[in-house]
Amino acid sequence: MALKCSGDWPQRPDSILLMKLRAAVGDLRQLQGFLASVGQQECDMPTLSQQDAWLSSLAAEASSAVEMIGSRLDIALEEFGTGDPIPAVPTLFIR
Numbered sequence: 001m002a003l004k005c006s007g008d009w010p011q012r013p014d015s016i017l018l019m020k021l022r023a024a025v026g027d028l029r030q031l032q033g034f035l036a037s038v039g040q041q042e043c044d045m046p047t048l049s050q051q052d053a054w055l056s057s058l059a060a061e062a063s064s065a066v067e068m069i070g071s072r073l074d075i076a077l078e079e080f081g082t083g084d085p086i087p088a089v090p091t092l093f094i095r
Contacts, residue, residue: 021077028070035063 039060042053 018077018080021073025070025073025077028066028073032063032066032070035059035066039063 036059039056039058039062042048042056042060048056
C-alpha cells in the first residue's frame with residue numbers, strides 16, 4: 001500500500017548520500033562527547049590505576065581526533081550550500 005502512494009511523496013531536498021553523511025557527523029559528535037567524558041575521568045578520579053589513566057588519556061586524544069574529522073566533514077557538507085565548485089579529490093585525509 002505504501003508503494004502505491006509513493007508517487008505522491010515529496011521529493012527529498014538532498015541526496016541520500018548527503019543525508020547519510022550528515023547522520024554520520026551526528027554519530028561522530030556523539031562519539032566525541034562520549035570519548036571526552038571517558039577522558040575526563042583521569043582528572044575526576046586521581047586514584048585511577050596506571051592502565052586506566054593511560055586509557056583515559058587515549059580516550060581524550062581520540063576525542064580530539066574525532067572532533068577534527070567531524071569538523072572537516074561539517075565544512076565539506078556546508079560547501080554544498082555555497083555554490084562553490086566541489087574539489088576533484090577530497091582532501092580530508094591527505095597530508
